[in-house]
Amino acid sequence: MLDTVWLIPLKMLDDDARAIQLGAVAGMELAAGQSDFVGDPFRMMLLGLEEEARLPYVIEAGGSAVGVLTLQPGAARLAGWPDDDSAWLLRGFLIDKRAQGRGLGTLAAAAAVEEARKLTRRLGGGQAGVVLSVNERNPAGQAAYVKAGFSDHGQYLGGDSGPQRIMYKAFGA
Helix, strand or coil: CCCCCEEEEHHHCCHHHHHHHHHHHHCCCCCCCHHHCCCCHHHHHHHHHHCCCCEEEEEEECCEEEEEEEEECCCHHHHCCCCCCCEEEEEEEEECHHHCCCCHHHHHHHHHHHHHHHHHHHHCCCCCEEEEEEECCCHHHHHHHHHCCCEEEEEECCCCCCCEEEEEEECCC
C-alpha cells in the first residue's frame, strides 16, 4: 500500500499540463459493476472544468493518475444533506480498477477533506466538513469512507442509482 496520494487541481493547471492529466484520465478503467455507481471519469472531469462551481481533481499515487474526484460548494443537498452550504459535496469519486484494493480510496477521501478544509479557509466559506452519498450496494466504497473518518448519517433515496448512505466528515474530526 502507498502512503501518499496527491490531488491535482485541473483548473489550476496550464493547458498542456491539463491535457496530460486528461489523457491519463481517458485511459482509466471501471471495475465490473462500478459503472452502476459512477459515471465515465473523463466525462466527469470535462463537466467539472465547464461548470464554475465544480473543482475537479486527478488523484495521483506513485507518479500515476489512479482516480478522480470533484469538490463542489453549495450543492450538499445532492447527497441528501439538509442544506447546501454547511458542507462541501464530494462527487464523481472513483479509483481506476487497476489501482483498487491498495487503500488509495481511503487516502484520497481523507485528502479531499483536507483540501476542502483549506479551500474553506482560503475562500472564506462557511463549510464545516464534507458530505457525499455512496450507494448501499457499494460496501467497499462505504468501508473506504469509514476508514477515512466519515460517519454514516442515514439513508438518502434521491439518487438515480438506488438507495444511498449519506456520509459526512467534519473538519478536524
